Amino acid sequence: MYRSISLPIIILLCILCGCSVRPESPRAETRLVKDDLGRTVTLPVTIERAVSLAPSITESIFAAGGGDRLVGVTSFCNYPEEAKRIQKVGDTVRPNIEAIVALKPQVVFVSTASQIETFTRQMESEGITVFVSDPKDIEGIFSDIRRFGDLFSTSFVASATLNSLQTRIMDVDAFKYEYRPTVFLQISKEPLFSIGKESFLTEIIYRAGGRSVTGDVTGGYPRLSKETAVSFDPDVIVLSDSEDNREVNEVFRNSRAVKTGRVYRIDADLISRPGPRMVDTLEKLSTYLHGEVEK
């Protein structure tokens, strides 16, 4: 009895819904894109649901105009303001696999390559693509934003953002200075950590018109001997400003930078994320090293 009535209704509903369904259904056309590990991955032509597993990626996606398509981010993703309201799925090192799967994303953007194989296998068995985005310098960050604009079909937003970022970079690059001050970037006070050869910050400091004194030390974020740190006697000390790194290490008590008052703080979030706000870091560094940048 019920069946005979409900069947036509279901069919009718299906037809009505069919009318309102947009042409690109989730299983619509896909395309092949190369990620930063050089892997060719399959992505839907327009991404509707994405998860970001790095604060820098979240910032780049928002800058590229795809922020409204983010359904999951890490617990560290605190910028821009809208990112705070997105569902948290753990952090970069320990993502919550179940939470990610439950959000039914089409793609997960990751920055680190650690355990990528296991993670990718787990995601792919759920039909979720894993895309690695790992920019190494400012140009890498820019092409990242351009690529996100392409992937999220918001190229016009990405281009506008890039234009303004590039103008700001050009202002910094055009700035003339007499000398390159030596810079010590203190990542952690105790134990003493700094930046090494493989950190993108070494290049950022150079671009801002300085020279990182630890630029020749191997590794990305080396734990540094205090003897070596004190003998560098840098012109400027920059602190990656976080709760346990507000002050310079005790060994710098009599250093030139402290005596001349050239100790500066840049928010750890700005310094540590290879995203659009790296341009803010560059501008701040340039100002600290050489005074106000001409606008």
Add this chain to the structure above:
Amino acid sequence: MKGQTGKFLILLFALASSLTVAILIGSESISFSRWSDLDRTILFDIRIPRVLLGAGIGAALAVSGAALQALLRNPLAEPYLLGVSNGAALGTMLAIFIAGEVEIIRPVFAFIGAVLATVAVYQMARSKAGMNVERLVLSGVIVTTMLSSIIVLLTSVLDAAKLRSFTFWLLGDLSQASKWGFILVSAAALLGTAALLIQARSLNLLMIGERDAFDFGVEVSRVRALVFGVSAALVGVSVSAGGSVGYVGLIVPHLVRMMVGSDNRNVIPLAAIGGATFVVLADTIARVAIAPRELPVGAITALLGAPLFIYLLRK
């Protein structure tokens, strides 16, 4: 020193040499002929406090290991393996968590943690039939792993920036040596060694057995409380200043016993000298192996200690 003056002098010489080497070398070379302000800073503010802190920690840990081994009649008794170090580490972490800026309460909390861990292991290991080697080691494993889990849980709850420094500190880290720290540790090491040396005769009798010791007039429970208290204080002060440096309390007393036999009147002072030498050398390796980067000293003592330990077990 009962007829061991020669060996005593040999160990003292080894300590003096290792201190000299440690002070002479580092990630930066010092020009002793042309003395600059920088050289002075490196030597007096950074290198020497650190070397002396290492010596104090090494002596403290080796002596407490030697005393615990005698008291518990167990060659495997060692602050690190019994969970006493982990108790002190947890205490220090709580102190930093509750009152991060007040450094003076760290050794106090570490001491309390070490005492609680010692008592827990002792109570678990004791049975009506007395205490055997396996039972004690098992209790140590249980307490160690339980405390490790709590430490891991705590570091997960704390924010990432603090977590980074803790992970390094847990593997032993002498880079944070302050003048205050090495004076405290050295004083504790000296006082602790003296206090345990006074009990050396009682410990010798206790090594035969508690009943025999009692028959010889040893106040067993008083000696036990004293040895537990002193070793917990030594471990607590060491851990709060330099993290958990493992294997010192195991390796050094064994090597010393191989040299001079098991008379605690010799073992305790020689363990102090040997422990100081061992940690000073290990930390020198940690400082210069990949200079200007640094390694955690606990990784070096474990790397040197574990093979030595296997060798000792097979002998």
